[in-house]
Amino acid sequence: MTPDIVVTEGLTKRYGDFTALSDCSMSVVRGEVFGLLGPNGAGKTTLIRLLLGHLQPTSGQLSIDGIDPRVDGVELRKRVAYLPGDARLPRHMKGGAVLRFFADMHPSGNLDRSLEVAEILELNTRTRVAFMSTGMRQKLALAVVFGVDTPLLILDEPTANLDPTVRGNVLNLVMDAKRVGRTVMFSSHVLSEIEDTCDRVAFLRKGKLAHRLAMKDLYQRHRITALVDQAHANMEAPETIASRIHTTIDGQSVAIVTDGDLAPMLSWVDSLALSQVRIEPLGLRAVYDAVHTGQAVAL
Structure with missing residues (x-):
């Protein structure tokens, strides 16, 4: 077979x-x-x-x-x-x-x-x-x-x-x-x-x-949302993790989508001095919505 x-x-x-x-x-x-x-x-x-x-x-x-x-x-x-x-x-x-x-x-x-x-x-x-x-x-x-x-x-x-x-x-x-x-x-x-x-x-x-x-692969994806002081924010990620994250800033809100093991990224996230941090699995809904609207899917 x-x-x-x-x-x-x-x-x-x-x-x-x-x-x-x-x-x-x-x-x-x-x-x-x-x-x-x-x-x-x-x-x-x-x-x-x-x-x-x-x-x-x-x-x-x-x-x-x-x-x-x-x-x-x-x-x-x-x-x-x-x-x-x-x-x-x-x-x-x-x-x-x-x-x-x-x-x-x-x-x-x-x-x-x-x-x-x-x-x-x-x-x-x-x-x-x-x-x-x-x-x-x-x-x-x-x-x-x-x-x-x-x-x-x-x-x-x-x-x-x-x-x-x-x-x-x-x-x-x-x-x-x-x-x-x-x-x-x-x-x-x-x-x-x-x-x-x-x-x-x-x-x-x-x-x-x-x-x-x-x-x-989906289970390894997370979204981190938080508030950031844009005037003092340096959102550039270290080379070791840069290829596995995607960051979007909208006013004072920041959204970071991660791919792979979350642990190596936590120290970098901590260094950003963010407030009201929320970490959640990305979930199938985000992928479905991207496909449905014809957007590129990073996963």
Whole structure:
């Protein structure tokens, strides 16, 4: 087996003059949790549908577990469990019957596991789908997907319409899948979910892969904000750390963004005689906002 379970090279999808996805080259490593971030219309769902063979690319190459979905879609579906953003379920069936139907249909289906997930998500499987709320239908779809034992899970907005407690349970299921060696690829608008679960993240903007980020690198970034007497301020950093900081002064306010181990920078910060100093992790929000507005990202 190759180290990467998902690979795309120059993947592009056009509809006439409109380009939904442009020249996307990326990979997902086996056993990792990989996040897709971007606003609505950024190309996340288009990318997922191309990977699954639901759409045909205009150009480029792609594979999942070594399989090209354009060549062998049946074999591909044995390797992937997919939660669409708008999951449709048989309205005339009860929850338990839906779980049994999908468990019987997929070669790797496991009804006992699906029922276990439904219980974790506090879903009453005796309710008919037609009488379920939006959140209950989401739980049922999640129980279907997590009940299938495939090497790859692709989840499109898995926690949509769920309350905070159930959201936490879903993220625990994602981490459980990772612990047993499965790969999870999911999109979300909730940045805290990405921070809590993902090993790496890809940012899409206007159909293009705008930025890639390893979360371990994000954890090494901090923002220091403070007040400074500009008349007496010498903000020039020593050569040993100059390449790892970016300083902005606006009136009496100073913002210093650091990259890497914070400890070597603290003595320099202390020498600046700043007041009202605040040190905080930079966080995913700052990177997301920079990508979303088309700014350069230093990380």
